Amino acid sequence: MAILDELRRRFGDAIVETEDHRGDLTAIVRRDALLGVLAHCKDDGALAFDVLMDLTAVDYQKFPGREDGPRFEVVYHLYSIARNHRLRLKVRVDEDDARVPTAMGLWPIANWLEREVWDMFGVRFEGHPDLRRLLLYEEFVGHPLRKDYPINRRQPLIGPAS
Amino acid sequence: MGVGGFFTSKLDEAIGWARKYSIFQYPFVTACCGIEYMATACSHYDIDRFGAGLPRFSPRQADVLFVVGTISHKMAPVLKRIYDQMTEPKWVVAFGVCTCTGGFYDNYATVQGIDTIIPVDVYIPGCPPRPESVIDGLMKLQDKIAAQVQRY
Numbered sequence: 001m002a003i004l005d006e007l008r009r010r011f012g013d014a015i016v017e018t019e020d021h022r023g024d025l026t027a028i029v030r031r032d033a034l035l036g037v038l039a040h041c042k043d044d045g046a047l048a049f050d051v052l053m054d055l056t057a058v059d060y061q062k063f064p065g066r067e068d069g070p071r072f073e074v075v076y077h078l079y080s081i082a083r084n085h086r087l088r089l090k091v092r093v094d095e096d097d098a099r100v101p102t103a104m105g106l107w108p109i110a111n112w113l114e115r116e117v118w119d120m121f122g123v124r125f126e127g128h129p130d131l132r133r134l135l136l137y138e139e140f141v142g143h144p145l146r147k148d149y150p151i152n153r154r155q156p157l158i159g160p161a162s
Numbered sequence: 163m164g165v166g167g168f169f170t171s172k173l174d175e176a177i178g179w180a181r182k183y184s185i186f187q188y189p190f191v192t193a194c195c196g197i198e199y200m201a202t203a204c205s206h207y208d209i210d211r212f213g214a215g216l217p218r219f220s221p222r223q224a225d226v227l228f229v230v231g232t233i234s235h236k237m238a239p240v241l242k243r244i245y246d247q248m249t250e251p252k253w254v255v256a257f258g259v260c261t262c263t264g265g266f267y268d269n270y271a272t273v274q275g276i277d278t279i280i281p282v283d284v285y286i287p288g289c290p291p292r293p294e295s296v297i298d299g300l301m302k303l304q305d306k307i308a309a310q311v312q313r314y
Contacts, residue, residue, distance in 0.1 A: 136235075136236070137235065140270075144270035144271070151268065152268055154274070
């Protein structure tokens with residue numbers, strides 16, 4: 001809880017919402033403040049989040065109660081080896097403007113994680129040096145973990161590697 | 163052997179009989195069906211009885227391609243290439259429902275049956291198939307090999 005208080009005090013309006021669910025801390029951050037919050041979480045001695053455990057996204061299209069809100073949430077799971085505590089940061093982005101600044105400057109692992117999110121959800125990461133698909137192949141059309149991707153859509157088979 | 167130390171047969175039948183007991187398989191194992199394949203290949207079920215005891219891990223030395231497990235679209239070109247590298251005569255066994263139809267993986271990543279890529283001789287359904295089904299499939303394949311008209 002102290003972590004969330006500290007974040008709210010330091011970043012004010014940039015922290016849209018916080019939640020403490022039985023010790024699992026979540027903060028929703030405005031996109032323009034995201035890099036600053038991430039950098040603080042990593043570099044501050046009391047927080048010391050030296051590991052980006054996961055970076056993923058959620059598609060809230062047609063989610064009950066969230067029909068009007070921003071469609072995607074990009075989720076950062078941070079862990080501190082030194083302090084043994086965790087934090088989840090979320091940033092909400094619209095479908096027409098699905099862009100988030102890259103976190104590669106802070107945690108190099110963000111390179112592949114961001115490529116995976118681009119691959120599956122079509123969220124762009126600005127400043128990423130090599131935003132190619134990670135798991136699927138180049139010829140693939142669309143982003144399959146989006147809720148409006150038809151479950152039985154067939155992609156063209158890729159030819160033998162030559 | 164008949165009287166006098168010889169017997170008569172058709173060349174096709176002799177070759178078919180020889181081939182059906184010298185099945186060198188290439189196991190293309192990609193998923194959980196592989197465990198059942200290993201169970202079948204081990205001593206308890208003893209597929210050496212059918213002359214299929216020796217897997218070859220080079221497609222150029224193999225007669226039968228065992229496709230064991232889910233094939234994703236990304237894997238498909240690799241499978242096709244392995245098949246193309248095998249020398250004639252060659253046969254293909256689709257092992258498990260994923261290779262037969264895609265199974266319950268009706269999604270963006272999975273090939274809906276390997277017969278969309280390469281010809282298949284025997285389908286062994288099951289998730290995964292029991293070793294008994296595999297042996298049944300193997301015997302069906304043997305019948306097919308034995309009955310095959312040879313091209314010389």
